[in-house]
Amino acid sequence: MSTPAEHHQSAPQIAQGTEHAQGAAIKAIPLRHPWRVIIAVVLVAFIAIFVADASQRADYGWADVGKYIFDKRISQAALITLELTVYSMVIAIVLGLLLAIMRLSPNPVVKGIAWLYLWLFRGTPVYVQLVFWGIVSLIYPVLTIGIPFGTPWVSIPNDVFHNLFVTAIIGLALNEAAYMSEIVRAGLLSVDEGQEEASRALAMSWGQTMRYVVVPQAMKIIIPPTGNEVISMLKTTSLVAAIPLSIDLYGVSRGISAVTFTPVPLLIVASLWYLLFTSVLMVGQHFIEKRFSRGTGRRKADKEPDGGGGTTTAVAGTPLGAPTLGGQLTGTDFGGKR
Amino acid sequence: MSEASVSTSLPMVHADCVSKSFGSNKVLRSISLTVNRGEVLCIVGPSGSGKSTFLRCINHLERVDAGRLAVEGQLVGYRQKGDKLYELKPKEAAFQRRDIGMVFQRFNLFPHLTAVENIIQAPMRVKRMSKSAATARARELLERVGLGDKADYYPAHLSGGQQQRVAIARALAMDPKLMLFDEPTSALDPELVGEVLDVMKELAASGMTMIVVTHEMGFAREVADSLVFMDGGVVVEAGAPGEILGNPQHDRTKAFLSKVL
Numbered sequence: 359m360s361t362p363a364e365h366h367q368s369a370p371q372i373a374q375g376t377e378h379a380q381g382a383a384i385k386a387i388p389l390r391h392p393w394r395v396i397i398a399v400v401l402v403a404f405i406a407i408f409v410a411d412a413s414q415r416a417d418y419g420w421a422d423v424g425k426y427i428f429d430k431r432i433s434q435a436a437l438i439t440l441e442l443t444v445y446s447m448v449i450a451i452v453l454g455l456l457l458a459i460m461r462l463s464p465n466p467v468v469k470g471i472a473w474l475y476l477w478l479f480r481g482t483p484v485y486v487q488l489v490f491w492g493i494v495s496l497i498y499p500v501l502t503i504g505i506p507f508g509t510p511w512v513s514i515p516n517d518v519f520h521n522l523f524v525t526a527i528i529g530l531a532l533n534e535a536a537y538m539s540e541i542v543r544a545g546l547l548s549v550d551e552g553q554e555e556a557s558r559a560l561a562m563s564w565g566q567t568m569r570y571v572v573v574p575q576a577m578k579i580i581i582p583p584t585g586n587e588v589i590s591m592l593k594t595t596s597l598v599a600a601i602p603l604s605i606d607l608y609g610v611s612r613g614i615s616a617v618t619f620t621p622v623p624l625l626i627v628a629s630l631w632y633l634l635f636t637s638v639l640m641v642g643q644h645f646i647e648k649r650f651s652r653g654t655g656r657r658k659a660d661k662e663p664d665g666g667g668g669t670t671t672a673v674a675g676t677p678l679g680a681p682t683l684g685g686q687l688t689g690t691d692f693g694g695k696r
Numbered sequence: 697m698s699e700a701s702v703s704t705s706l707p708m709v710h711a712d713c714v715s716k717s718f719g720s721n722k723v724l725r726s727i728s729l730t731v732n733r734g735e736v737l738c739i740v741g742p743s744g745s746g747k748s749t750f751l752r753c754i755n756h757l758e759r760v761d762a763g764r765l766a767v768e769g770q771l772v773g774y775r776q777k778g779d780k781l782y783e784l785k786p787k788e789a790a791f792q793r794r795d796i797g798m799v800f801q802r803f804n805l806f807p808h809l810t811a812v813e814n815i816i817q818a819p820m821r822v823k824r825m826s827k828s829a830a831t832a833r834a835r836e837l838l839e840r841v842g843l844g845d846k847a848d849y850y851p852a853h854l855s856g857g858q859q860q861r862v863a864i865a866r867a868l869a870m871d872p873k874l875m876l877f878d879e880p881t882s883a884l885d886p887e888l889v890g891e892v893l894d895v896m897k898e899l900a901a902s903g904m905t906m907i908v909v910t911h912e913m914g915f916a917r918e919v920a921d922s923l924v925f926m927d928g929g930v931v932v933e934a935g936a937p938g939e940i941l942g943n944p945q946h947d948r949t950k951a952f953l954s955k956v957l
């Protein structure tokens with residue numbers, strides 16, 4: 359290893375490399391991948407043709423896309439979609455954590471209840487559940503407390519479900535909680551038993567063990583799929599039409615197109631907004647994942663407390679719209695995940 | 697706590713006919729032994745003989761089925777009222793563990809925390825120590841185990857021997873009266889065993905009461921005040937390490953020692 363400094367400088371010139379005795383960069387003809395090139399060329403050609411064709415097809419109504427993309431009604435509806443996503447996910451995560459802990463409980467009744475919940479909410483379509491929550495106030499017009507089949511002590515009108523926005527959040531959250539509980543459970547189970555044992559041996563309580571030892575380590579397992587769930591939820595909100603709620607992004611664009619008879623441009627407008635949001639979420643997910651994988655990398659990496667301020671600052675510098683998002687057109691009533 | 701003056705004369709650990717089963721598997725059968733304050737007891741024996749289980753009973757990570765197990769005269773995991781025993785609440789059991797440190801074969805450091813953060817957790821959460829005080833103490837302890845310069849390293853970036861020394865420092869941070877070691881060097885590369893044993897020797901010399909499950913006969917001979925050979929959940933032979941290692945009485949002890957020495 360007597361390599362002098364100039365070898366390091368010449369390292370990038372591998373391809374044209376000069377002959378050196380010891381420690382010289384390897385000079386070899388790189389493996390060729392002709393099929394990769396051919397397939398890529400063909401695909402790019404297809405996309406180019408498709409785009410060229412679409413740009414002059416009347417049905418796409420590009421002028422209308424431009425007109426509606428920043429329409430006040432659309433951007434407000436996009437905000438509603440975001441709110442539906444955030445509120446229902448927050449509730450789902452909390453409820454999911456609770457259900458996960460219940461499923462790990464030694465008490466068979468508690469365990470059974472959590473299992474039953476999962477069976478019911480994961481076993482039926484979210485669309486059907488949303489329809490049900492939409493009509494639940496007709497089935498249960500008043501909520502009563504008292505002896506079953508006796509005169510009620512207290513009865514309150516079932517008002518909650520008259521607010522369709524709240525109904526949508528409840529419906530989405532209850533469904534999502536079932537999925538979240540499985541994710542959280544897998545995360546908690548992934549933490550080595552020795553961790554809990556060490557924590558208990560240090561006289562920490564069960565709650566402290568969970569909070570300071572188990573959950574932080576489980577996060578690494580929980581976060582990536584949770585990010586997927588958030589992205590998925592963003593699109594699932596388009597199913598609130600089943601309640602029926604129509605103030606969300608898809609609902610409003612459908613409403614506009616029903617008047618203007620131009621469905622395609624408004625589908626494109628809605629899709630572009632969904633794509634924008636999912637792209638931002640993907641970037642945010644990347645940074646949160648990095649934050650929670652501390653202590654696992656080989657390098658002594660990012661020790662700094664909060665990894666530089668998370669989601670919001672990160673967005674600007676990163677390319678948006680990764681290719682995996684392509685093809686996930688949101689839109690039809692039945693087009694959601696489940 | 698009012699018995700503090702009395703407790704100095706009580707043995708640190710007193711086991712009287714302790715038994716423990718997992719289902720139909722009798723893992724401990726009537727174990728009786730005594731460890732006095734400041735003593736080092738080494739436990740040796742073949743795999744599956746119940747050594748770990750016995751250690752885990754002492755700080756109530758496992759519960760004892762029969763017999764009496766007391767640390768400084770206090771029953772472990774139970775409270776006696778009249779002639780009835782009451783199981784302790786989790787909180788009370790945790791309180792008993794405050795004075796007992798434990799070191800594991802596989803270190804069990806918290807991988808998401810740095811060395812110093814590993815050490816300050818229990819003092820902060822359990823003893824409600826301030827972060828700065830706990831950190832200062834943690835740095836002292838790291839210095840003591842020879843890792844003053846590794847305070848901000850994550851466990852993944854430390855060698856096995858260094859990790860185990862951090863684990864010892866983590867246990868010491870609670871100022872235990874008793875330290876339990878469960879094969880602390882078994883998971884280490886041979887050249888790293890010495891650095892951990894050195895820390896343990898220093899600890900023994902400082903007067904710490906220790907129970908050490910180990911296969912390091914040299915350590916047992918040099919440091920232990922007494923040695924116990926366990927097999928099949930019973931204490932086969934107990935006594936001074938020199939005697940047992942030099943002149944074992946039982947065939948099972950002889951067979952075991954011929955394999956490990």
Ligand SMILES: Nc1ncnc2c1ncn2[C@@H]1O[C@H](COP(=O)(O)OP(=O)(O)OP(=O)(O)O)[C@@H](O)[C@H]1O
Nearest residue numbers: 718721723741742743744745746747748749750879
């Ligand atoms: N939690 C448990 N549930 C059921 N059986 C267990 C449990 N822990 C230990 N055992 C059993 O108890 C017996 C004694 O185990 P223990 O770990 O105490 O042995 P050991 O002497 O420490 O062995 P080693 O040298 O391999 O660590 C073994 O047969 C083991 O399978």
Ligand SMILES: [Mg+2]
Nearest residue numbers: 747748749878
């Ligand atoms: Mg063991």
